[in-house]
Amino acid sequence: MDLAGRLRDLRIQAGLTKTALAKPRYTVSYVSQIEAGRRTPSSEAMAFFARQLGVSPNFLATGIPEGIEDELRYRLEVARTRLREADPAASRELAGQVLARAAEYDLEAIRSEASLVAAEALAEQGRLSEAIDAFEEVLERELPERERALAVVGLARAYRTAGDLMYASQVVESFLGESRRGPLDPSLLAELQSVLVSIYFERGDMVRAERAARHALAAVADVGSLELRARTYWYAARVLAEQKKWSDALEMSTRARMLMEELDDRQSVARLHNAYAFLCLEAEPPRLEEARHHLDRAEALLSGTSARGELAYIHEERGRVALLAKRPDEALEWAERGLAEASPDGLENARCLYLKGRALSALERGEEARQVLREAADRFGAQGARQQEASCWRELGEIEVARGDLEAAVDALRAGLAALDPNRTRA
Structure with a gap:
């Protein structure tokens, strides 16, 4: 009016x-x-x-009432807090209320921020298709640099979780490559590089993952939120673990966990306990009791939350513990529980299938194992997770060797090598 x-x-x-x-x-x-x-x-x-x-x-x-902007920004902070407390439904409802009031008074900046929080809440709820649409709608607005960078981070994470690793990396790389933009704030650069580390790691592109980790650590050295620093340390830990630098990896993971505990962010602390368990299982020799301890801590922190994807990850890691302890029956049960919690089209679903296939193979149920591992390989391949696809083919090759079908074993191993061919990726 x-x-x-x-x-x-x-x-x-x-x-x-x-x-x-x-x-x-x-x-x-x-x-x-x-x-x-x-x-x-x-x-x-x-x-x-x-x-x-x-x-x-x-x-x-x-036409804007006195104090309405301060009121809406306060309500938006409450919505962000609900998101950190693993209550995305409440966060989305609050963000929607702010969005409606901001639209009523044509407060475009607050509308954009509220839309971004609502998109992040959708992603946390596992409603990835809606979240992707919401992030892309946010990016169509005229945004300050900070909000635009955070929307790019959210969009890339949503595509990564949905399994489209190629496009997820392109979203970030395209933003970082924009020539019209000046230098980024170091905390935003660290956020973007950290997302790239996670994507490259899932794809098995360790050279790019290591380079992105170095950039992220350099950017976050003296600036950034505790949460961002913790996430950056964790992604660096994963890269170090892949390089078998276990002492350095565990040090980085411990730093990350301590920072998140300082923040008292239950869901993020749980993720870091999961991360520590992962590193314990990758160590030589595997540290099974320590891994169990961290998985117990993670599950306790997530009790009463709606973080089904996080629970799927815990079940998968418990299955890995069981396999390493030579208990394939138990590993199979954990794999089935993980599949029940995981999104049907996400990477965690493929990981649980891989665990299930390995458990079936250990139980000498070869035909079932072959079928499940092929399904896992197809899903990893469709999502650009090349290293994990190759792992499926390696397991299939070993099954064929045990059956005495050397021709099929060679075909499986060749498929694994093809999965690792860098020319298969667009990025």
């Missing part, structure tokens, strides 16, 4: 005639011309009419 309509509506709501509004300083004609949109009142006239109407000059001029 423009000033003309607002002045007229407020006058009528106050029960004032044009004469009563104008007296004693202005004429009825002056008020009529303003209400007709033919005159713009001076600042002095605006202040006079606002007093007559019992509103602030700012509200009369803009």
Whole structure:
């Protein structure tokens, strides 16, 4: 609503005639011309009419109530807090309320921020298709650099979780490669590079993962939130673990966990206990009891939350513990529980299938194992997780060797080598 309509509506709501509004300083004609949109009142006239109407000059001029921006920003912070507390449903509801009020008063900056929080909440709920649409809608707006970078991070994470690793990396790389943009804030650069580390790691592209980890650690050295620093340390730990640098990897993982415990972010601390368990299982020799301890801590922290994807990861890691302890029956049970919790089209689903195939193979149920491992290989391949696809083919090759079918074994091993061919990736 423009000033003309607002002045007229407020006058009528106050029960004032044009004469009563104008007296004693202005004429009825002056008020009529303003209400007709033919005159713009001076600042002095605006202040006079606002007093007559019992509103602030700012509200009369803009239609925005006093303090509404502060109120909405506060409510948006509450929505962000709910997201950190693993309550994405409440976060999305609050963000939606802020979005509606911001739209009512045409507060574009707050609308953009609320849309971003709502998209992040959708992603945390596992509603990836809706989240991707929401992030892309946010990126179509005119955004400050910070919000644009955070939307890119959210979009890339959503594509990564959905399994499209190639496009996830392209989203970030394209943003970082924009020539029209100046230097990024170090904390945003660390966030973007950390996402790239996780994507490259899933793809098995360890050279790029290591390079991105170095960039992220350099950017976050003296700046950034505790949460960002923790996440960066964890991604660096995964790269170090892949290089068999176990002492350095565990040190980075411990730093990350301590930072998240300082923040008291239960879901993030649980993820880092999961991460520590992963590193314990990758160590030589595997540290099974320590891994169990961290998985117990992670599950306790997630009790009462809706983090099904995180629980699927815990079940998968418990299955790996069981396999290493030579208990394939138990590993198979954990794999089935993980599949029940995991998104049907995400990477965690493929990982649980891989665990199930290995457990079936250990139980000498070869035909079932072959079928499950082929399904896992197909899913990893479709999602660009080349290293994990190759692992499936290696397991299949070993099954064929045990069956005495050397030709099929060679075919499986060749398929594994083809999966690792860097020319298969667009990025």
